[in-house]
Amino acid sequence: MDDLIQNSAQTEGLRPPALVMRLARMGASFPTRLSFLRVLMRRLNEEQVRVTRRLWEMTPDGYGRAVYTLTLGGHSYALVAFSHHLPPEDRTDRVIAERWDTTYALFDGLPTPDDLDRLAENVPLQEAGRMSQRELVLSRANRSVRLFEHVVSALARGNQPEPKILDQTGYLMRTTAVYGNGKFGLADRAVIAGRPGLQGAFQVEMLTIWLIRHFTHDLADHIAHARAPGTAVSLSADTRRRLGIGNATGLGMAPFLVTHPELIHSWVHARETALARVRALPRASAQDRAVFADVLNRAIAHAASWSVPDPVQMDHIRELRTDLAGIRALTDSGSLHAPYPWEGLLIAASACGLEAQECLNALVMEPYGALVDDLADEMQCGLPMRLDPSMRLSDLAGIIRHEYAWALKIDFGQPDETYQFWYVSEDKSEPRLGVRSREPGAELETRLDIARQVQELSHAVHRAQPADSVAAFLMRHPDQRHIVERVQTIAAHPYGEIRDNLIGRACLPIDLLRFKLAFFGATRFDPKSDRWTRITLCQGAPLAGEIAQADPDEWAFWAPPDAGAA
Amino acid sequence: MITPSLNETARRMRDAARGAGWPDGIATEIGHAAAWLAALGADGVGAALAAIKEPSGPVDARQNGDALWHIGPAPVALAGPAALDLLFAGEGPVHVTFTDHRTLFLGLAGWASAQTGYRIRLEGAITVQIEAGHLLNAPHTDPTRRDLVLTARPGLPGAPLPCGRHAPSPEAWEDALQLSSRTLVPATAASRAFGAGAGLGDGD
Structure with missing residues (x-):
C-alpha cells in the first residue's frame, strides 16, 4: 500500500494547457474513446x-x-x-x-x-x-x-x-x-x-x-x-x-477553434480528465493489460499501413512506427505489472516523438470505457460566458500575466511574427491565408491574432488605473471589449486558448486541422499542404446493418487485416 | 423572402456591424441581440441595422450626487453594452439615454439576461422585465422617450431559450449582406490559386 500512496502523490493530475495547447502537439492528435x-x-x-x-x-x-x-x-x-x-x-x-x-x-x-x-x-x-x-x-x-x-x-x-x-x-x-x-x-x-x-x-x-x-x-x-x-x-x-x-x-476549421474557446476547453478538459483518471489507476488487471496489448498491436498495424506522400508527415509516421515498437517492447517486458502502470508508461514514453506520445495517450484509455466514457457528455457548452464588468483592472492584468505569459513574450516588431494573415475571400467566402508583406487584404484580416491583441490590451490596461473596473475601462475602450471578454473566458476555460502565435511564420494551420479532426474521430491524416488535408472517417467502423450487434469500440486504430503488426 | 436561422441572423448582423466599422466585441453583442429578438419573432435584423447605421460617439457615465448612474445620450450600440456593464458591475441602477434608435436595447438586455440568468427591469422608452432570457411581460414602448432606467437582480434558472425565427424584409437582409461583405477580401487569381492551400481540381 505504501508504494501506491507514494506514487499517487507524484501524479500531477491534468496536463497543463501550456503543454497540451501548443500547435506542434495539437498537430499530433489522435482520436480517442471520446472522439x-x-x-x-x-x-x-x-x-x-x-x-x-x-x-x-x-x-x-x-x-x-x-x-x-x-x-x-x-x-x-x-x-x-x-x-x-x-x-x-x-x-x-x-x-x-x-x-x-x-x-x-x-x-x-x-x-x-x-x-x-x-x-x-x-x-x-x-x-x-x-x-x-x-x-x-x-x-x-x-x-x-x-x-x-x-x-x-x-x-x-x-x-x-x-x-x-x-x-x-x-x-x-x-x-x-x-x-x-x-x-x-x-x-x-x-x-x-x-x-x-x-x-x-x-x-x-x-x-x-x-x-x-x-x-x-x-x-x-x-x-x-x-x-x-x-x-x-x-x-x-x-x-x-x-x-x-x-x-x-x-482552413475553415481553424477559425472555429479560436472563436469557440469554451467548447474547445470542454473537449480538451474531458480528454485530459480521462487521461488523468487512467494515469491515477494504481494497478492494471490482466484483462486491462490484454485489452491494451490488443489495441497497441492494432495501432502498430495502423501505423504500418499509414503512408502519405507528404514528406514531413511521412517522417512523423516513421518515427511513430519506431516509437510504438519500443513501447511494445517495454510493455512486453512486464512494465504494466508495476504500481501505477499507466503513469509509468507515459513517463517512459515522454522521450518518444509527439505522435507516439499522443497516440499512447489515446491507447491507454481503451481498456477503461467504464471509467472515462461518461466524460463524452461534458464535451459541449451552453451560451458563451458574459464578461465580468466588476473585475478590477489589476485582476485582469493578473490573468494576462498568468494565462498569456507566452503571448507577452512575442516580439511583434519582428516581421516573422506578423508574417501571415487570415482572411475570408469574397470568392464564396472561402477562408484563406495570405502573406502580409506581399498580398492585399490584411486590413480586413480575421482576428485570430490573439497574442497580438492581448499585448495591445496589456498596454492599455497598464495605462489605466489598476483600481478601475472593467466596466469603466470598456466605456473608454470599446474596441477592447472582445479581447477582455476572451481573457476572462480563458481564465475559466484555460484549454480554450491555443498558446502559439497564429499569425507568425511558424504557424502551420495543418496542426489546427488535425487537432479538430482527431476529436471528430478522423484517421489517416494525409496533408496536401500546410493548410489542407484529407482524412478518413469510419474506416473499420460497424456497418449500418450490424451496428446493433457489433462491438462499437473494436474498430479503434483500425488497420487492414493484412497490415503488418511488427 | 428568406427566414434566416438564429445563427445566421447573429452572424450576418455581427459581420454587418463589423463591416460598418463597429469594434468586434460590440459587433458580437449586436449580432446576439438581433438573434434574441428574432427568436421571439421580432425584427432583430431591422433593429440591429438601425443601430449599426448610427454614427459612433463617445460614451460617458456620471452620477449626480445620488446612486443613479447616467449614461448618454449615446448610440445604442455603445451605450447599451456600457449600461449593462455598469448594471452587472453592481454599480446600481443605471439611467441611459440613447441618441436615436433604442429597439436594439431590448435585444441587448435580453441576451445579457440569458447569459447571466439575471432578471432585468427596463422602465422608460421600453418597459419590460426579462428573466434568464425570457420575457416576463409584453414590452411596452413609449415613442416619446429615448431614455430608460435599468435595474437587475439574480433570477431563477430559465427554460431553454425560444428558437423562433423572423423573416426580415428582403431589403434589410440584403442591406446587411452588403455591409457584411465589406469584411471580405476581394478575390484575386493568386488568392484563388494559393490562399486555401489546395489546387483547383481534384480528379483523383
Whole structure:
C-alpha cells in the first residue's frame, strides 16, 4: 500500500494547457474513446439502431435520390441523398465548388414527398440553396474517381475489389463540407440541444457522415449490378468495413477553434480528465493489460499501413512506427505489472516523438470505457460566458500575466511574427491565408491574432488605473471589449486558448486541422499542404446493418487485416 | 423572402456591424441581440441595422450626487453594452439615454439576461422585465422617450431559450449582406490559386 500512496502523490493530475495547447502537439492528435464518432457508435449500438432504406430511385448510372431512416433517442431521422452527374472539370474539393457528385441533408423526422421535392430543389445547390428548420445537416461528397471506378468494375465482373487498391484510398467518396447549426437556414443547434441520443458534440454531423458512408457502398453496388446484371456481386461486409468515408478539409476549421474557446476547453478538459483518471489507476488487471496489448498491436498495424506522400508527415509516421515498437517492447517486458502502470508508461514514453506520445495517450484509455466514457457528455457548452464588468483592472492584468505569459513574450516588431494573415475571400467566402508583406487584404484580416491583441490590451490596461473596473475601462475602450471578454473566458476555460502565435511564420494551420479532426474521430491524416488535408472517417467502423450487434469500440486504430503488426 | 436561422441572423448582423466599422466585441453583442429578438419573432435584423447605421460617439457615465448612474445620450450600440456593464458591475441602477434608435436595447438586455440568468427591469422608452432570457411581460414602448432606467437582480434558472425565427424584409437582409461583405477580401487569381492551400481540381 505504501508504494501506491507514494506514487499517487507524484501524479500531477491534468496536463497543463501550456503543454497540451501548443500547435506542434495539437498537430499530433489522435482520436480517442471520446472522439465524436466513437461516442456515436456506442450510442447507436446501445439503442440497437436499425437503418432502413426507404427510397431508392437511381438510374443505371447511379443518378437519382435515396432516403435512409433510423430512430435514435425516440426521434426519427432521415438521410436524404442525391446523386448527380458531375463533369470532371467541375470536380473540386474546395469551397469554391458549385457542383458535386452527391449532396445530402439529414432530415429531422420522416420526409414527405413534398419535403423531398423541396430538398431536391435546394440540397444540390448547397450554399446557394435554402434549408429549413426540418433539416439538421447539409453535406456533399465527391467520388474518389479512380477507386470508385475500380470498385464498380470489379463488382461488375463478379469480384471483390483489390484490397491493396482499396487501402491506398480507403473510401469511395470524400465529403467536402458538413454544415450544421443554422447554416443556410438549417435548424439551429439549440433546437436539438439536450435531445436524447444527441448529447455531446457534433453527433448529428457524425450520424450524417456514417449514413453517407453507407450510401456510397450501396451506390457502388447499384451501378455494378446495373452495368452487369448477370455477373455482378455486391460488396462483401469485409470490404464495406474497409471502406470509410473521406473528407477534404481546409482552413475553415481553424477559425472555429479560436472563436469557440469554451467548447474547445470542454473537449480538451474531458480528454485530459480521462487521461488523468487512467494515469491515477494504481494497478492494471490482466484483462486491462490484454485489452491494451490488443489495441497497441492494432495501432502498430495502423501505423504500418499509414503512408502519405507528404514528406514531413511521412517522417512523423516513421518515427511513430519506431516509437510504438519500443513501447511494445517495454510493455512486453512486464512494465504494466508495476504500481501505477499507466503513469509509468507515459513517463517512459515522454522521450518518444509527439505522435507516439499522443497516440499512447489515446491507447491507454481503451481498456477503461467504464471509467472515462461518461466524460463524452461534458464535451459541449451552453451560451458563451458574459464578461465580468466588476473585475478590477489589476485582476485582469493578473490573468494576462498568468494565462498569456507566452503571448507577452512575442516580439511583434519582428516581421516573422506578423508574417501571415487570415482572411475570408469574397470568392464564396472561402477562408484563406495570405502573406502580409506581399498580398492585399490584411486590413480586413480575421482576428485570430490573439497574442497580438492581448499585448495591445496589456498596454492599455497598464495605462489605466489598476483600481478601475472593467466596466469603466470598456466605456473608454470599446474596441477592447472582445479581447477582455476572451481573457476572462480563458481564465475559466484555460484549454480554450491555443498558446502559439497564429499569425507568425511558424504557424502551420495543418496542426489546427488535425487537432479538430482527431476529436471528430478522423484517421489517416494525409496533408496536401500546410493548410489542407484529407482524412478518413469510419474506416473499420460497424456497418449500418450490424451496428446493433457489433462491438462499437473494436474498430479503434483500425488497420487492414493484412497490415503488418511488427 | 428568406427566414434566416438564429445563427445566421447573429452572424450576418455581427459581420454587418463589423463591416460598418463597429469594434468586434460590440459587433458580437449586436449580432446576439438581433438573434434574441428574432427568436421571439421580432425584427432583430431591422433593429440591429438601425443601430449599426448610427454614427459612433463617445460614451460617458456620471452620477449626480445620488446612486443613479447616467449614461448618454449615446448610440445604442455603445451605450447599451456600457449600461449593462455598469448594471452587472453592481454599480446600481443605471439611467441611459440613447441618441436615436433604442429597439436594439431590448435585444441587448435580453441576451445579457440569458447569459447571466439575471432578471432585468427596463422602465422608460421600453418597459419590460426579462428573466434568464425570457420575457416576463409584453414590452411596452413609449415613442416619446429615448431614455430608460435599468435595474437587475439574480433570477431563477430559465427554460431553454425560444428558437423562433423572423423573416426580415428582403431589403434589410440584403442591406446587411452588403455591409457584411465589406469584411471580405476581394478575390484575386493568386488568392484563388494559393490562399486555401489546395489546387483547383481534384480528379483523383
